[in-house]
Amino acid sequence: MDQPAPHLPAETGDATDPIVIEGLVNRFGDHVIHRDLSLRVRKGEILGVVGGSGTGKSVLMRSIIGLQVPAAGSITVLGRSITDARDDDDIDIRARWGVLFQGGALFSTLTVGENVEVPLREFYPELGDALLHEIAAYKVMLSGLPEEAVGKYPAELSGGMKKRAGLARALALDPELLFLDEPTAGLDPIGAAAFDRLTRALQETLGLTVFLITHDLDTLYEICDRVAVLADGRVIAVGTIPELLATDHPWIQQYFNGPRGRAARDSRARAGAAADMVDKSAAGGA
């Protein structure tokens, strides 16, 4: 029972698009996750990816960053084909993206600062220790952690702080692309809102392109430029939230017009101008 794709203007490709996915197929045994999935992420945008549980959001991210070999289709990241590349070839490309995993995925035997230094040491062994420590310190500061967190072990941090530390490590190499897997899941509303502002501020300051998987409607309304909706193994719609609301796909309507969706929209409308001001000051302050 394939739903026809809702009527959004066909996506026009652009040579500078950092992520281009065409005809992606992923299956585990008989279980098909993606059938003919296509998606383009534009340079400098925050793209939110939503979908019900089990629609393959995380699998999509793992395919893009090369952790999951797709059954068919092509993925091009920053002009390089991920699907054709061998392991050795795509080393360079790994220096140009940063990934924040759901639980932070910090190396538990290293301090936060040493975690941030790992990718730097790996790719640029010529950097001096003094510079490395300083880089780790300002990355940690950029991620909104107190400066003494640099010398702490992941086990000594709270869940929210682990996510920020994971973000600091994802930003270690000054990536062009940032992948965030449910960054606000498990955070309290205040922490989640702060993380959203931080993401937006970093994206503006560092000129990042952000691929953001989330279930958090507030995040979608607050910081996402566009939202891609996954269902039936494909991207059924991509666009700004008003554009998505204009479609008649039942899942999208349910998602954004359910009680939680309405609450998020109302709070966005109420916060309105005030939120914009907060965003700007946060961007400037970081």
Added chain:
Amino acid sequence: MRQPAEFSARDDGTIALSGPLTVATVGPLDQALRGLDQPVGAVDLAGVTAIDTVGAWTAWRLARDSGAEITGASAEARRLIDAVSGARADPDVRAPRAELSERVPGAVGDLVVGWWQGTLGVVGFLGQLIVALGHILRHPGAMRGKALVRQLELVGVSALGIIGLMSFLVGIVIAQQGAVQLQQFGAEVYTVNLTGRLAMRELGVLMTAIMVAGRSGSAFAAQLGTMKLTEEVDAMRTIGVSPMIVLVVPRVLASVLMMPLLGFYAAVISIIGGAAISDVALGIPFMTFLLRIQEVVPIRDLWVGMIKAPFFGAIIAMAGCYQGMQVKANAEEVGARTTMAVVQAIFMVIVLDAFFAVFFTNIGWG
């Protein structure tokens, strides 16, 4: 080829940075700038072709340390410098570490306290186990039959292959090496006595215990440790299910029941191995070897092995379960506790075996 980041010092004290100022290129430049000992009047970024936060940090640090102005910065460079400024100059990325004079007494103290708490923990664990066993004696329905059968299979049945192979090879080695030595006295016929008595009394059970500790003791520690980490054990407690009865008792009982069976099996296979090599290498026919075994191995030797086996099984299972239940912090601890479970189990098995050897000799079962 990457274009390097460079700097030049002008006469008026201005340091001019040029080229791409990014994480990929800034390493050598940073080293050179740190070695610089001349007053810096200003840092000029007009010649910079590309910049990221690492480049911005390098420029800003240079300017801050020498009290200089940053000039010629593009809007992007200015934005990045604003973003990174304010970070600490001398960050300490390592966890704080005390002086050696404090660390040594601290480590000794930790060791003593840890040893004492470990002793208490073992006693507590034994007590809990006895209480759980008592509970099961009074309420036999509380025994988890399915879990026990499952553990019997894992500890016993699925170990038959590897223990059989190991015992067969050990039997070959004893018979062959023993024969080489006994030949010097023209007494190679005593190879049968050597193989049969060693296998029944000592090696069958001991080698089995080592294998069970490696296979099952480690599995117990890792399973229970992971269950502790994922809060499964806590969930059981809140539901009112005793982890002792559900997790520990079936594993301990399975080991206690299976060790004698496996030990006997190992002894028999060792003798078969010895008989096989004697047939091939010593000219003692296979069946003759087996018939001689009946004559030269007293039945007491079998009892010696079978009496020891359940004790070894209990030690292995309790070490594994105890270490598993002690896991608290992280994945690393699961590994450390698993290692400890196996090392402790094998060590205690060998210590106990020595006691048994002296004991049985003294009661005239030598």
